[in-house]
């Protein structure tokens with residue numbers, strides 16, 4: 001596989017395209033994470049709350065990602081479900097320092113997992129327990145407990161603690177996602 | 187038994203609307219709705235919870251600020267807080283709101299959670315007689331005992347009440363008096379009132395982040411409006427009684443309306459440019475909660491009722507509550523344009539009313555003493571409650587929650603008030619009704635005549651059948667017989683079975699014969715006539731015979747069976763057997 005990848009790269013073959021949905025409450029750091037994953041010359045310096053959604057692209061060694069960076073604000077959350085059909089994987093971002101709204105994140109996650117367009121699909125879900133740098137941030141284990149992630153039985157999932165501002169923990173998560181997508185397709 | 191499912195349903199109902207974000211039963215937070223506010227104190231887009239904590243007893247009064255689920259800061263308060271508001275004082279950037287805490291005769295203003303300014307209520311006029319008496323005491327011209335007598339005289343008669351110093355003096359034991367007089371006699375007498383309630387009023391703009399004046403109600407039956415920056419008194423209004431609860435709306439420079447519930451059980455409505463109350467609502471029991479929803483005022487009364495009034499004091503409705511009201515608050519969800527009244531009750535429930543309709547009930551583990559709804563952290567629909575036992579509870583309204591605008595309180599079922607969709611009467615229907623009404627007699631006669639004719643025709647047919655013994659049941663008393671015939675086979679041969687029964691109770695029948703009558707070109711029978719043996723009553727006698735069909739043209743006919751008695755020409759019984767069409771080919 002690795003050899004083939006390299007070969008494909010040398011030959012300038014096109015990488016496989018995947019659509020990923022980036023979901024999570026407002027201010028959780030979705031846009032910051034995606035910005036970090038883009039090549040450094042394409043990154044923006046100032047990140048503002050997303051209105052509606054925006055489409056971003058970045059590449060990993062073997063895949064070309066198209067990310068739907070959805071706005072997490074309450075009034076835009078009903079937009080999410082319109083993109084469920086298109087998505088092949090989900091990145092769900094949690095602000096691990098926002099203990100108060102952990103129930104809201106759980107509620108939105110449960111609604112997402114029970115949606116007919118998601119429920120019976122084996123799509124991988126990557127969780128980022130973001131803002132781990134903050135003093136009162138919960139650990140990724142605690143976050144997965146509070147969101148009851150152990151109840152997700154029919155989908156591969158993975159949680160990483162991350163600091164999107166400094167880009168820590170992101171690579172681990174994206175590597176996992178890439179492996180999942182590759183096994184999913186072959 | 188039936189209570190359990192109902193309760194479960196209620197819980198499901200409440201769970202479908204609220205998420206339990208946080209509950210700390212031992213938060214050590216003792217307060218009332220008047221001492222709670224939500225404000226973005228640091229200008230970081232995250233609202234904090236600001237609480238004037240009354241502590242326990244006379245100590246531990248604190249100004250507490252919560253961020254999310256944790257206590258962020260604490261400032262000690264010198265006296266019990268009676269009210270707390272957050273307000274924007276000025277236009278300076280960053281536009282972080284200040285916090286005003288009313289306690290005693292003072293308002294402590296905090297900016298960035300640091301003490302910033304202390305406002306003191308103006309002193310009140312001192313009774314000149316009291317002043318006189320104390321100046322005599324100062325010169326040592328009277329002893330404490332006569333000072334006491336004179337002050338008591340003034341207290342009972344005077345228009346202007348005594349100062350706190352004199353009132354305290356009157357409470358002392360005789361041996362303490364001398365020291366008290368010596369300690370205080372040099373100081374001038376001051377008479378001070380205290381603040382009972384506090385609120386805010388936008389200065390001249392309606393925006394969410396406009397500069398606001400402070401509005402305070404005092405024990406001395408006055409309402410003051412203070413300038414937000416200089417803390418000078420912009421306006422003073424008088425009431426007939428001491429205010430206890432207050433709601434303010436409008437803008438100071440344009441038009442405003444202050445609704446105050448007073449200790450005399452009345453609600454007064456003050457407006458700009460009228461130093462005296464404009465309207466008065468006389469309640470039947472004391473007000474314990476006051477919330478304005480749009481243009482209406484909702485009052486919780488001591489007699490376990492909730493009443494709605496217009497802004498001019500006209501009563502709209504009354505709702506009877508299951509328990510005394512402990513606190514009230516407004517639920518105003520800006521982004522959804524939803525307004526309702528939260529009513530905390532002594533039975534550990536919080537009811538949500540839209541107008542007079544109970545639209546939701548929240549059960550709480552302890553009696554709720556304060557409620558506050560608004561934006562907390564980054565969540566717009568947050569409900570904050572503190573309990574009698576010092577607990578802090580935070581619930582978040584679900585994004586998908588919908589409140590039906592119907593009363594969830596038990597009552598007559600909804601179906602009772604649904605109008606049935608009865609179709610309109612057609613022209614045809616009306617014409618027919620008219621005709622029936624006009625010709626009722628003729629129609630009845632025609633019907634009766636037809637009925638009689640029908641009966642006559644039936645009777646004739648019956649008599650005829652009896653006369654010719656066409657029936658398979660014999661009616662004669664001497665030979666009561668019953669017969670039925672069965673045809674078996676596909677043809678051309680058929681087996682004919684006659685079942686004959688004597689239905690008499692005990693008399694046997696003898697000397698009977700059976701004869702068949704048929705078209706001889708179609709059928710042939712071995713024996714078309716034979717005798718029947720003695721018939722014992724009650725038994726069934728099957729008699730078989732064979733019929734041959736002679737035609738192959740697919741036609742059939744009737745075979746008549748007669749049961750005869752020797753020496754009688756009329757048959758006892760007659761039966762007509764409808765022969766089936768022969769399906770096989772004639773063997774011949």
Ligand SMILES: Nc1nc2c(ncn2[C@@H]2O[C@H](COP(=O)(O)OP(=O)(O)OP(=O)(O)O)[C@@H](O)[C@H]2O)c(=O)[nH]1
Pocket residue numbers: 024025026027028029030031032033047048049050051070071072073093130131132133134162163164165166
């Ligand atoms: N300390 C810290 N701050 C972070 C981290 N990730 C994001 N932030 C900050 O969180 C804020 C919100 O980040 P965004 O990326 O805009 O959040 P979002 O999830 O895209 O928000 P919406 O677009 O409104 O849904 C920004 O001020 C970021 O700088 C992190 O890991 N640590």
Ligand SMILES: [Mg+2]
Pocket residue numbers: 030031032048049050069070071072
């Ligand atoms: Mg964003």
